[in-house]
Amino acid sequence: MLLTNKEFQRISDEYNKLKIRCKCCGRKLVIPVWVDKQICSWCGNYVYRNKQLEFTETVKKLMKVRW
Numbered sequence: 001m002l003l004t005n006k007e008f009q010r011i012s013d014e015y016n017k018l019k020i021r022c023k024c025c026g027r028k029l030v031i032p033v034w035v036d037k038q039i040c041s042w043c044g045n046y047v048y049r050n051k052q053l054e055f056t057e058t059v060k061k062l063m064k065v066r067w
Contacts, residue, residue, distance in 0.1 A: 022047050 003011070019028040025043040037048045037057070048054035 020047055020049065 015030060018030050018032065020031050021028050022040045022043060022045060024045045025040060027040060027042045029038055029040060029047050031038050031047065031049050033049075035049070036053050037046045039045070040047050046057075048057070
């Protein structure tokens with residue numbers, strides 16, 4: 001099955017919407033909507049889909065350490 005340029009561009013744009021940059025190494029990862037966090041294959045750090053998820057994870061981690 002061959003794709004036209006328009007179809008390929010549309011699929012490429014959708015992938016670009018899902019790419020998120022790793023804070024540590026700068027590599028871009030494709031994180032699907034149904035996944036909250038993913039381990040970077042380059043540096044091994046977690047990459048979160050949005051800032052809110054990252055904040056809740058850090059608060060949970062701090063609460064565990066504190067108690």
